[in-house]
Amino acid sequence: MPLLEIHGLRKYFGSVVAADDIELAVESGEALGIIGPNGAGKTTLFNLIAGRLFPDAGTIRLDGRDITSARPHERCIAGIARSYQIPQPFETLTVFENLLVAAVHGRHKTEAGAAQLCGQVLERLGLLRRANALAGSLTLLERKRLELARALATSPRLLLLDEIAGGLTESECTELVGTIKELHASGVTIVWIEHIVHALTAAVGRLIVLNFGRKIAEGKPAAVMGSPDVRQIYIGIEA
Amino acid sequence: MAEQNKPLAGAGHYRIETGTPVSLMAAVGTLIVVALLAALPLFAGRDLLENMIFVLYMLALAQCWNLLAGYTGLVSVGQQAFVGLGGYILFALTLIAGIDPLVAIILAGAISALFALPTALIVFRLRGAYFAIGTWVVAEVYRLSFAQFRQLGGGTGTSLGPDITNAVFAIDRVKSLLDVRTPAARDIISYWAALALAVGTTLLVYLILRSRRGLALGAIRDSEEAAASVGIDNARVKLAVYVIAAAVTGMIGALIYLQKARISPDAAFSVLDWTAYVIFIVVIGGIGTIEGPILGTLIFYLMQNYLASYGAVYLILLGVLAILVMLFAPKGLWGYLSQSYGLELLPIRRRLVWKKDQ
Numbered sequence: 302m303p304l305l306e307i308h309g310l311r312k313y314f315g316s317v318v319a320a321d322d323i324e325l326a327v328e329s330g331e332a333l334g335i336i337g338p339n340g341a342g343k344t345t346l347f348n349l350i351a352g353r354l355f356p357d358a359g360t361i362r363l364d365g366r367d368i369t370s371a372r373p374h375e376r377c378i379a380g381i382a383r384s385y386q387i388p389q390p391f392e393t394l395t396v397f398e399n400l401l402v403a404a405v406h407g408r409h410k411t412e413a414g415a416a417q418l419c420g421q422v423l424e425r426l427g428l429l430r431r432a433n434a435l436a437g438s439l440t441l442l443e444r445k446r447l448e449l450a451r452a453l454a455t456s457p458r459l460l461l462l463d464e465i466a467g468g469l470t471e472s473e474c475t476e477l478v479g480t481i482k483e484l485h486a487s488g489v490t491i492v493w494i495e496h497i498v499h500a501l502t503a504a505v506g507r508l509i510v511l512n513f514g515r516k517i518a519e520g521k522p523a524a525v526m527g528s529p530d531v532r533q534i535y536i537g538i539e540a
Numbered sequence: 541m542a543e544q545n546k547p548l549a550g551a552g553h554y555r556i557e558t559g560t561p562v563s564l565m566a567a568v569g570t571l572i573v574v575a576l577l578a579a580l581p582l583f584a585g586r587d588l589l590e591n592m593i594f595v596l597y598m599l600a601l602a603q604c605w606n607l608l609a610g611y612t613g614l615v616s617v618g619q620q621a622f623v624g625l626g627g628y629i630l631f632a633l634t635l636i637a638g639i640d641p642l643v644a645i646i647l648a649g650a651i652s653a654l655f656a657l658p659t660a661l662i663v664f665r666l667r668g669a670y671f672a673i674g675t676w677v678v679a680e681v682y683r684l685s686f687a688q689f690r691q692l693g694g695g696t697g698t699s700l701g702p703d704i705t706n707a708v709f710a711i712d713r714v715k716s717l718l719d720v721r722t723p724a725a726r727d728i729i730s731y732w733a734a735l736a737l738a739v740g741t742t743l744l745v746y747l748i749l750r751s752r753r754g755l756a757l758g759a760i761r762d763s764e765e766a767a768a769s770v771g772i773d774n775a776r777v778k779l780a781v782y783v784i785a786a787a788v789t790g791m792i793g794a795l796i797y798l799q800k801a802r803i804s805p806d807a808a809f810s811v812l813d814w815t816a817y818v819i820f821i822v823v824i825g826g827i828g829t830i831e832g833p834i835l836g837t838l839i840f841y842l843m844q845n846y847l848a849s850y851g852a853v854y855l856i857l858l859g860v861l862a863i864l865v866m867l868f869a870p871k872g873l874w875g876y877l878s879q880s881y882g883l884e885l886l887p888i889r890r891r892l893v894w895k896k897d898q
């Protein structure tokens with residue numbers, strides 16, 4: 302049984318179709334990449350999976366359980382964590398408290414019991430130095446790392462990453478790809494939206510392409526990127 | 541104790557620390573101040589006691605409003621609903637049911653919490669400014685409803701006779717112990733009740749902030765969307781805070797009207813007395829801090845004592861001060877002080893530290 306199973310998913314914003322009859326299955330332990338031009342409906346798909354938005358039609362299952370109408374916090378507790386394309390840190394909390402609140406509420410840990418996990422996540426993402434600084438004082442790069450760190454603090458089974466490599470330098474990007482591969486190797490199932498295709502293809506085993514809310518291609522990264530349809534859309538996006 | 545931010549080689553583990561050296565001193569200092577305040581009736585005259593009762597219940601109201609608006613982002617301008625409700629419940633329970641006034645104060649808290657549930661159902665559908673207006677409208681509905689109760693004096697209100705106000709728990713013991721007459725003994729008991737409520741409310745807010753729920757409050761205030769995505773049930777946390785604030789506000793209202801011994805709908809549900817002044821106190825003192833309302837209450841008391849005789853001028857000054865603070869020190873005077881001098885008397889920050897294993 303796939304970990305995540307999406308069937309006939311539709312979402313309209315007025316006349317805009319942001320999700321058009323999407324079918325998708327993500328196996329446990331898989332790393333899936335999502336690409337597509339601006340406004341293709343990538344973030345909308347995450348919003349539907351994480352419960353930020355509810356679909357106009359279709360079903361979403363996690364581990365076979367129908368979560369289509371579950372509320373966002375229930376989906377987090379069920380094992381789904383996400384990072385936001387535009388970071389949304391808890392600015393008046395410290396970096397550590399951002400993780401702590403996620404661990405305590407997302408995984409029902411005690412504060413004392415969560416400290417070790419949070420410390421290790423901060424170590425892994427190079428944020429330990431900033432642990433006791435206010436999240437509002439972080440740079441954009443640090444905020445992006447905090448997005449990932451906070452999601453990890455909930456010990457997710459399914460991790461949704463929305464453009465966390467945007468704006469990074471080449472070496473930072475390589476480092477991030479390394480971190481994501483490690484996470485994947487440790488058993489976390491990952492779905493990663495990214496415009497920087499070479500970073501994405503280095504970390505994922507399967508790629509899907511969205512355009513106007515539709516899934517237009519799916520398969521091994523090299524095959525997908527080689528298909529004429531995708532190349533046509535992607536002229537000018539990936540230099 | 542070797543303590544550093546980054547783990548060096550060797551075994552150890554991460555831990556959470558909350559206290560600061562100043563906070564320990566502050567805790568001891570607070571205990572001493574509370575003990576002195578508790579002993580105040582031994583040396584103070586009735587005028588001072590009556591002023592202190594006012595200061596203490598304004599402080600308790602300010603802590604409640606700060607918990608709602610400052611920590612949870614629920615900017616209510618309708619807390620007078622629960623002050624008036626608590627006051628009227630006290631009158632109903634003592635006048636009609638013949639219950640001891642101190643017991644009635646506690647019951648007023650419980651009944652206010654019950655009233656808060658359906659109220660929340662209505663106002664929680666509203667966001668931001670509409671929430672604020674909604675809470676005010678609900679308070680007006682409460683005021684109009686209580687004006688209908690004939691047994692409680694209708695629109696003109698009613699009074700508690702000396703037979704009731706003098707019947708408070710343990711008044712005879714206070715009279716013989718401190719060798720005072722009945723009215724003075726009544727004030728002393730009200731003063732102690734007010735002190736207990738003010739200290740209790742401050743402590744309650746502190747304990748909430750130190751709990752799991754307290755951590756969630758900051759997250760909700762900063763981003764409701766992200767808070768939900770890390771597993772926080774926003775609606776439930778906000779409802780819990782609203783109900784707790786209503787219960788405490790109801791108890792304060794009951795105490796206020798036990799002390800005043802006279803109630804009317806217009807006074808008991810006054811938005812100026814029970815919400816506007818409270819907002820001034822919190823904004824001037826420092827919204828979103830526990831210390832702020834304490835500082836704000838002192839400033840409010842001093843201003844009222846020295847300027848109230850100027851009437852309208854006093855209100856204008858209060859407004860101007862609040863606006864100046866909002867413009868130049870958005871976190872209030874306490875926020876300014878704590879930022880300038882790095883002060884945190886009641887520590888709620890969780891700091892991550894690395895401890896070497898012994």
Ligand SMILES: Nc1ncnc2c1ncn2[C@@H]1O[C@H](COP(=O)(O)OP(=O)(O)OP(=O)(O)O)[C@@H](O)[C@H]1O
Binds near residue numbers: 319340341386
């Ligand atoms: N809450 C909303 N209300 C109305 N329209 C929306 C909303 N969210 C998204 N849309 C629209 O839905 C479409 C898909 O948006 P979405 O954010 O999912 O795109 P995306 O693929 O993530 O794009 P990008 O690469 O720019 O992040 C766009 O046309 C967008 O304007």
Ligand SMILES: [Mg+2]
Binds near residue numbers: 343345386463
């Ligand atoms: Mg997007």
